[in-house]
Amino acid sequence: MQKITEALVRQVIQPRSQESHKGSFGRVLTIGGNQNFGGAIIMSTSAAVYSGAGLVTCATAPQNFVSLHARLPEAMVVDYQDQTMLAELIPQMDVLVIGPGLGVDATALAILKFVFTQVQLHQNLIIDGSAITLVAQERLTLPTAQIIFTPHQMEWQRLSGLALAEQTPAKNQAAQQKLAATVIVKSHRTEVYLPSAAWQNPVGSAAMATGGMGDCLTGILAGFLAQFTTQREAAILAAVYAHSQISDQLAQRQYVTLPTQIIDALPQYMARMSR
Ligand SMILES: NC(=O)C1=CN([C@@H]2O[C@H](COP(=O)(O)OP(=O)(O)OC[C@H]3O[C@@H](n4cnc5c(N)ncnc54)[C@H](OP(=O)(O)O)[C@@H]3O)[C@@H](O)[C@H]2O)[C@@H](O)CC1
Numbered sequence: 001m002q003k004i005t006e007a008l009v010r011q012v013i014q015p016r017s018q019e020s021h022k023g024s025f026g027r028v029l030t031i032g033g034n035q036n037f038g039g040a041i042i043m044s045t046s047a048a049v050y051s052g053a054g055l056v057t058c059a060t061a062p063q064n065f066v067s068l069h070a071r072l073p074e075a076m077v078v079d080y081q082d083q084t085m086l087a088e089l090i091p092q093m094d095v096l097v098i099g100p101g102l103g104v105d106a107t108a109l110a111i112l113k114f115v116f117t118q119v120q121l122h123q124n125l126i127i128d129g130s131a132i133t134l135v136a137q138e139r140l141t142l143p144t145a146q147i148i149f150t151p152h153q154m155e156w157q158r159l160s161g162l163a164l165a166e167q168t169p170a171k172n173q174a175a176q177q178k179l180a181a182t183v184i185v186k187s188h189r190t191e192v193y194l195p196s197a198a199w200q201n202p203v204g205s206a207a208m209a210t211g212g213m214g215d216c217l218t219g220i221l222a223g224f225l226a227q228f229t230t231q232r233e234a235a236i237l238a239a240v241y242a243h244s245q246i247s248d249q250l251a252q253r254q255y256v257t258l259p260t261q262i263i264d265a266l267p268q269y270m271a272r273m274s275r
């Protein structure tokens with residue numbers, strides 16, 4: 001399995017064209033955050049904004065509107081149960097994230113099913129957390145879109161049917177091909193199964209083992225996919241590497257690295273990588 005390198009991140013993150021505007025850097029919609037898990041979608045949305053997505057909207061439970069805006073006034077909000085608004089917004093998006101903090105109740109399932117009816121072929125759809133669990137439990141048919149699953153090992157067990165001990169590269173690749181989607185199997189050494197090849201992330205540490213770290217990754221993936229559109233596969237690999245490398249840099253002085261600290265560090269990290 002090939003290893004992702006810093007050189008690849010540097011290749012993806014280029015200086016911005018001065019002849020640009022917010023529309024040049026893509027539109028992202030994050031969907032999730034029930035009344036208990038608002039933090040998850042706030043971290044996903046923040047990571048998308050701080051990694052440079054041009055316009056970011058968050059569809060969440062109305063209970064989260066105030067806390068989201070207090071932390072992140074750059075993001076727009078919409079009630080995740082407002083199907084009229086979602087139907088209007090979704091076609092405008094380059095990237096959708098669904099799942100961080102969505103939960104697995106009937107409301108969550110209805111939202112996920114509705115989004116699956118609206119998403120379009122050309123759009124990137126990042127399916128994470130609760131949405132992976134629901135796809136697996138309910139055996140949902142996947143929409144036709146550019147799908148990226150971001151399971152941790154237990155979510156991957158639910159989705160692929162492979163018990164943890166069976167999650168070998170060969171079996172993971174076979175399961176990825178059956179899904180016909182990109183799969184990022186997260187662990188200490190995360191593996192990325194692209195349609196073309198499998199890659200391993202050589203960076204990251206136990207300083208990342210804290211709630212919300214995967215939610216943060218979904219936003220970085222969304223931000224990179226929204227901006228670096230000509231190198232889609234490289235953008236996915238670069239996002240995985242950047243997330244862990246930022247943590248490694250913070251971990252030189254910290255025992256644990258928080259998702260919100262990784263988010264805060266993104267703009268400076270990206271500036272360094274673009275030079
Ligand atoms: N601030 C917020 O709002 C936050 C909200 N969040 C949201 O919560 C929702 C549920 O997501 P979830 O990941 O917490 O729960 P679930 O899907 O049940 O998986 C956990 C089970 O799997 C097992 N396990 C085995 N291997 C594993 C591995 N490598 N990595 C991780 N787990 C592993 C693990 O084993 P154990 O811990 O018992 O050893 C346990 O039995 C989701 O929507 C998410 O976005 C969180 O992001 C936190 C911050």
Ligand SMILES: Nc1ncnc2c1ncn2[C@@H]1O[C@H](COP(=O)(O)OP(=O)(O)O)[C@@H](O)[C@H]1O
Nearest residue numbers: 152186187188204205206209211212213214215
């Ligand atoms: N020990 C570890 N070493 C390296 N990376 C880790 C470690 N523990 C967790 N991570 C990373 O943190 C993230 C955890 O994702 P996830 O379990 O979905 O978190 P959450 O759902 O709480 O946001 C993944 O990117 C994973 O690779």
Ligand SMILES: [Mg+2]
Nearest residue numbers: 129152214215
């Ligand atoms: Mg998660």
